[in-house]
Amino acid sequence: MAPSPLPSPFFDPGTHSAPNSLGIIQLRRDHLIPAVLSSSADSDYAEGKVENTRFGSFPHSTLLNQAWGTQILASVVDTGSRGKSKKRKRGSNDEGAETPTHEVDEVRKDIVKAATASSGFAHLMPPSPETWTLCLPHRTQVVYTPDYSYILQRLRVRPGDHIIEAGAGSGSFTHAAVRAVFNGYTRPQSSINGAETAGAENGATVPKKRYRRHGSVFSYEFHAPRAKQLEAELEEHRLGSLVTVTNRDVYEDGFCLQSEAGEEAPPDADAIFLDLPAPWLALKHLTRSRPSPAVLKAVTATSDPSTPNVEGPAPTPQPPTPKPFQTALNPKSPVRICTFSPCIEQVTKTVSAMRSLGWIEIDMVEIMAKRLEVRRERIGLQEEGLRGANPSAATVLEAVQRLRDVEGRAKVFHGLQKEKQTEVMRRAEAKKRGEKVPAIKDGENGGKTKIKVEGLPPSKHDRLERAKKDLEKRELFKEGKLVHRTEPELKTHTSYLVFAVLPREWTKEDEEKAAKKWN
Numbered sequence: 110m111a112p113s114p115l116p117s118p119f120f121d122p123g124t125h126s127a128p129n130s131l132g133i134i135q136l137r138r139d140h141l142i143p144a145v146l147s148s149s150a151d152s153d154y155a156e157g158k159v160e161n162t163r164f165g166s167f168p169h170s171t172l173l174n175q176a177w178g179t180q181i182l183a184s185v186v187d188t189g190s191r192g193k194s195k196k197r198k199r200g201s202n203d204e205g206a207e208t209p210t211h212e213v214d215e216v217r218k219d220i221v222k223a224a225t226a227s228s229g230f231a232h233l234m235p236p237s238p239e240t241w242t243l244c245l246p247h248r249t250q251v252v253y254t255p256d257y258s259y260i261l262q263r264l265r266v267r268p269g270d271h272i273i274e275a276g277a278g279s280g281s282f283t284h285a286a287v288r289a290v291f292n293g294y295t296r297p298q299s300s301i302n303g304a305e306t307a308g309a310e311n312g313a314t315v316p317k318k319r320y321r322r323h324g325s326v327f328s329y330e331f332h333a334p335r336a337k338q339l340e341a342e343l344e345e346h347r348l349g350s351l352v353t354v355t356n357r358d359v360y361e362d363g364f365c366l367q368s369e370a371g372e373e374a375p376p377d378a379d380a381i382f383l384d385l386p387a388p389w390l391a392l393k394h395l396t397r398s399r400p401s402p403a404v405l406k407a408v409t410a411t412s413d414p415s416t417p418n419v420e421g422p423a424p425t426p427q428p429p430t431p432k433p434f435q436t437a438l439n440p441k442s443p444v445r446i447c448t449f450s451p452c453i454e455q456v457t458k459t460v461s462a463m464r465s466l467g468w469i470e471i472d473m474v475e476i477m478a479k480r481l482e483v484r485r486e487r488i489g490l491q492e493e494g495l496r497g498a499n500p501s502a503a504t505v506l507e508a509v510q511r512l513r514d515v516e517g518r519a520k521v522f523h524g525l526q527k528e529k530q531t532e533v534m535r536r537a538e539a540k541k542r543g544e545k546v547p548a549i550k551d552g553e554n555g556g557k558t559k560i561k562v563e564g565l566p567p568s569k570h571d572r573l574e575r576a577k578k579d580l581e582k583r584e585l586f587k588e589g590k591l592v593h594r595t596e597p598e599l600k601t602h603t604s605y606l607v608f609a610v611l612p613r614e615w616t617k618e619d620e621e622k623a624a625k626k627w628n
Contacts, residue, residue: 119284120291122235127173131346133234133244134172134181136164141234141244145345146172150437155187155221165229172219175233183229187221238285242576246497247276248335252384252449255478256604257285263608264380264445265475265552268292269419271377271439274360275332275391276384280339286382287351290324294350317579326352327376329359333472360387363394377439381446386454389462390450395446396466397614399434440613448607456605468609475605485589493572498589514566 118130126132126146134142144160144168152158156168165183172181234240239254252260260282266272266289277283319359330336336356353376355366368374393400393408400408438444443525446468448459456473463471489507492498502508536546567575 114485115347118236119288119346119348120329122177122267126173126177127204128173131236132172133236133240134160134162134167135232135234135240137163141240141567143236143241143244144169144172147538148173156184157220157234159186160185162231164231166221167221167231171223173235176547177233179233181231181233184224186223193626226337233445238281238288241284244279244281245281247336251279251281252430253281254285256449256606257282259284259474259476260343260447260449260606261289262384263606266290266380269324270379271325271327272376272380272382273327273329273364273376273437274382274384275364275388276328277339278335280328280380280383282341283326283328283339283343283352284346284348286322286326287348291327291351292324294322294323302544307488308418322352325376328352328355329376330352330354331356333359347581357392358391359385365435375435375437377471378437378441379439379444380582381444383446383451384449387458389459390449392459392466392468394461395438395444395611397436397438397611398441400466404465407465423497438611444611444615446609447612449604449606451604453550453605456607459607460506463607463609468611470608470610472608475607484592486592487589493569493576517566518568593609 117134122130129146132144132146134144136142147158148169149158154168157168158169160167160172162170166186167181168186171184175181192482202279234235238257242251242254245251251325266286268290269292270290272286272290274282274286297550330339333356336354339352340349343352343354353366364378366374366376372568373596381395385391389408393405448456448461450456450459460471460473462524484568487498488501489498493500502511539546
């Protein structure tokens with residue numbers, strides 16, 4: 110398997126978006142859209158390839174060569190060009206004739222520059238396993254970030270490890286596992302197992318180079334279309350050289366692969382993750398040596414046709430094959446396993462099979478993740494007009510003072526209204542008596558100019574102006590009470606994770622070697 114010619118955007122996205130690379134368009138915190146950015150004009154739109162969302166249209170020309178995290182404004186897209194036929198206008202002598210391909214390319218060679226819309230925006234984010242989990246095309250239920258982060262930590266996955274994943278599904282765990290084991294792209298097939306020797310031109314021998322084990326993920330999927338689609342996605346993300354996707358029924362066929370020479374090539378797995386409906390039936394292939402017939406009978410006896418959520422054909426116990434047993438595990442180190450099961454009945458059968466096959470340190474965990482929003486809560490009448498605060502009375506004294514201010518302004522208002530009414534009645538009586546009544550000037554009772562009364566409680570406008578002035582001297586980050594609330598929208602599954610460890614085999618030769626070294 111040849112190494113990827115370009116680094117994957119999941120490992121090295123660079124500082125800016127690039128053509129033919131994956132980008133994530135973030136519309137809201139939990140609403141993301143994946144897009145392979147393209148500079149090609151091969152589109153139904155005059156602006157080139159366009160991503161249409163509920164918050165506006167975003168041509169790829171506005172997304173390319175942008176720094177990650179940039180806010181991209183929506184564009185006005187000429188939707189009238191959408192679906193235009195690439196045919197010439199029909200004439201009298203060429204009815205039904207189509208435009209040649211080279212003429213179409215000449216017409217669509219230049220991309221129309223999109224105009225900025227009056228509203229709508231999105232943020233351009235680099236791809237990562239976390240963002241990909243939130244926006245990937247769902248083919249099955251996926252393993253979300255709270256689950257796979259804990260799983261990889263408990264499995265002690267490190268760069269350079271080999272990990273088996275059975276039940277790939279939509280590929281959420283696959284992308285996270287690749288990042289965890291990545292320590293460089295795989296080497297050419299000519300340097301398998303680290304024995305790298307070559308003859309020099311003058312007959313001199315070249316010393317063997319120390320082999321560096323590269324991390325790899327071996328992914329198994331029973332459903333052929335899902336396996337094919339996952340493999341295409343990994344190639345598109347430039348992860349194909351790090352993941353081996355196999356369409357297989359691991360219940361019957363196990364985990365060992367075949368090399369190009371037709372021989373079995375074990376994955377030498379250091380960690381195993383089984384997201385299967387009946388994981389206990391796959392454990393017989395995850396041992397150091399061939400299980401005895403009695404152990405196989407005990408393991409397969411736990412099979413129950415009524416097991417919920419079973420996908421694929423009902424597994425049937427088969428007798429051991431006569432061919433030599435080849436383990437899929439790394440013989441030089443302990444192997445850790447995790448099974449992902451939604452039902453406690455599945456957990457019971459899995460634990461029983463693990464005990465029969467020699468797994469130790471068996472432990473079950475249920476992930477109950479919650480995200481907490483921590484903020485400062487500012488309450489008081491002095492917070493009126495300030496963003497993020499609650500402008501209500503914080504104490505009884507504040508409430509009483511506000512009532513006094515309201516009653517004081519009402520009393521003054523009614524007093525002015527009474528004076529105005531008295532003045533109007535006096536002028537009306539003077540007119541009846543035939544007296545000459547002067548016109549009311551601005552500022553007098555009944556005039557248009559507002560009368561400023563000394564000692565009048567502050568109005569809402571006065572309070573807002575005072576709050577703006579005080580805001581220049583206030584340290585808001587120190588004020589208020591620290592509170593938190595639970596965010597219920599966090600995506601996760603109610604599932605049971607079973608962890609176990611299979612120690613390495615300790616042979617007589619290992620004992621003698623250790624005795625010579627330490628005695």
